[in-house]
Amino acid sequence: MSVNIPCLDLNDYVNGTPEQRKQFSEAIGKAFNDTGFVTIKNHGLSDELINSLYVQVKQLFSLPDEQKKSYEKIELAGQRGYTSKGREQAKGAKTPDLKEFWQIGQYVEGEQLSKEAYPDNLEVGELPDFNRITKEVYKKLEAAGRDLLKAIAVYLGLEEFYFEKRVFNGNSILRCIHYFPIEDPDAISPDAVRAGAHEDINLITLLIGASADGLEVLTREGEWFPIKAGQQDIVVNVGDMLQRLTNGKLVSTTHRVVNPPRELMKTSRFSVPFFLHPKSEVDLTCLSSCIDEHHPKQFTDMTAGEYLDERLREIGLKK
Numbered sequence: 639m640s641v642n643i644p645c646l647d648l649n650d651y652v653n654g655t656p657e658q659r660k661q662f663s664e665a666i667g668k669a670f671n672d673t674g675f676v677t678i679k680n681h682g683l684s685d686e687l688i689n690s691l692y693v694q695v696k697q698l699f700s701l702p703d704e705q706k707k708s709y710e711k712i713e714l715a716g717q718r719g720y721t722s723k724g725r726e727q728a729k730g731a732k733t734p735d736l737k738e739f740w741q742i743g744q745y746v747e748g749e750q751l752s753k754e755a756y757p758d759n760l761e762v763g764e765l766p767d768f769n770r771i772t773k774e775v776y777k778k779l780e781a782a783g784r785d786l787l788k789a790i791a792v793y794l795g796l797e798e799f800y801f802e803k804r805v806f807n808g809n810s811i812l813r814c815i816h817y818f819p820i821e822d823p824d825a826i827s828p829d830a831v832r833a834g835a836h837e838d839i840n841l842i843t844l845l846i847g848a849s850a851d852g853l854e855v856l857t858r859e860g861e862w863f864p865i866k867a868g869q870q871d872i873v874v875n876v877g878d879m880l881q882r883l884t885n886g887k888l889v890s891t892t893h894r895v896v897n898p899p900r901e902l903m904k905t906s907r908f909s910v911p912f913f914l915h916p917k918s919e920v921d922l923t924c925l926s927s928c929i930d931e932h933h934p935k936q937f938t939d940m941t942a943g944e945y946l947d948e949r950l951r952e953i954g955l956k957k
């Protein structure tokens with residue numbers, strides 16, 4: 639099986655020569671056409687920041703369930719604060735994922751946006767450093783994501799800054815996930831997994847190296863390919879919104895997180911994806927440059943907000 643997930647240097651795009659920038663755009667476009675996944679180095683997050691993030695994330699999930707549940711606001715559909723075990727399942731799956739998570743949304747600046755689309759973030763009263771560090775991580779991943787979108791815009795033949803105003807104050811989410819220990823493997827439903835096969839909803843996802851293996855991507859040949867954990871590089875993949883906008887030219891690749899082997903069942907896994915979303919009112923109608931007689935239009939016209947709403951219902955977070 640030949641799967642090539644290239645590692646690209648973001649510095650080549652941000653500070654590179656015109657030739658390096660062009661090569662970066664071509665390489666990310668090719669990978670997104672091909673597997674839908676790349677890894678990125680020089681993303682702007684130091685090892686120290688990532689280590690302190692994981693220290694905080696582990697502390698958060700080691701709080702008693704009752705305390706965590708005081709931060710669970712069902713009416714926010716999991717978009718802010720805590721989501722307890724058993725609430726989210728992959729689209730089309732019957733059994734919920736074996737995980738709990740905490741979500742942080744946009745720190746809106748310079749304009750008034752509806753509280754319905756942008757509820758206030760919840761702060762963890764017990765862990766002031768968690769709030770501070772996750773905010774820094776949010777901002778840094780958002781900045782890296784905006785640079786990646788510039789390179790992607792160039793690849794698509796759009797103006798370099800096409801995405802900038804569309805993602806400014808965008809509805810992006812930083813999700814801190816705990817895949818809890820499976821104390822008794824025989825007690826769980828046979829089809830229960832850490833994260834069932836799914837595609838991400840948003841434009842692109844930036845995923846900080848997880849604390850353990852388990853992430854797998856589905857190749858075009860229909861085989862599952864494992865992504866090694868614990869690397870300093872950030873894994874970046876295409877989400878359904880970018881696939882829609884590009885009429886399928888860029889592929890939103892299916893991925894999942896499998897359960898650990900039996901001897902590691904009682905261990906936790908932590909991971910922190912950043913889902914980069916546009917503003918809710920952004921139009922996701924397929925770009926006309928991506929439609930022709932060989933590539934007929936595949937998706938109905940929708941705004942990002944409408945699409946997000948539909949998907950949150952499908953995964954059980956919104957009723």
Ligand SMILES: O=C(O)CCC(=O)C(=O)O
Pocket residue numbers: 813815833838845848853893894895908909910911
């Ligand atoms: O935990 C991971 O490595 C991936 C998580 C993921 O795919 C998601 O939350 O959408």
Ligand SMILES: [Fe+2]
Pocket residue numbers: 836837838893
């Ligand atoms: Fe995902």
